[in-house]
Amino acid sequence: MICPECKRWIPDGSVFCMFCGARVEEEPRKPQETPPQVGSAFVSAPDWAERFAADFPQHRWMILRLAAQGWSEQMLRSWLEKLK
Numbered sequence: 056m057i058c059p060e061c062k063r064w065i066p067d068g069s070v071f072c073m074f075c076g077a078r079v080e081e082e083p084r085k086p087q088e089t090p091p092q093v094g095s096a097f098v099s100a101p102d103w104a105e106r107f108a109a110d111f112p113q114h115r116w117m118i119l120r121l122a123a124q125g126w127s128e129q130m131l132r133s134w135l136e137k138l139k
């Protein structure tokens with residue numbers, strides 16, 4: 056799983072992030088349908104992220120968000136592999 060605060064990998068089932076100490080929700084919540092906010096980092100997602108996300112519609116929002124934060128396509132692919 057990934058820490059919602061620092062975006063680093065932490066063991067599945069963690070209650071707190073080992074890196075930043077943030078409390079991590081263990082229960083998968085309903086997918087957040089929150090639309091991207093104009094003016095956030097979201098808008099700077101690179102072009103490849105949109106194409107990439109098209110293959111993973113269920114993770115589109117997170118893919119674009121992470122890409123906007125500087126994640127590479129390779130990082131996102133390995134991340135999605137771990138989600139399976």
Ligand SMILES: [Zn+2]
Nearest residue numbers: 058061072075
């Ligand atoms: Zn963290």
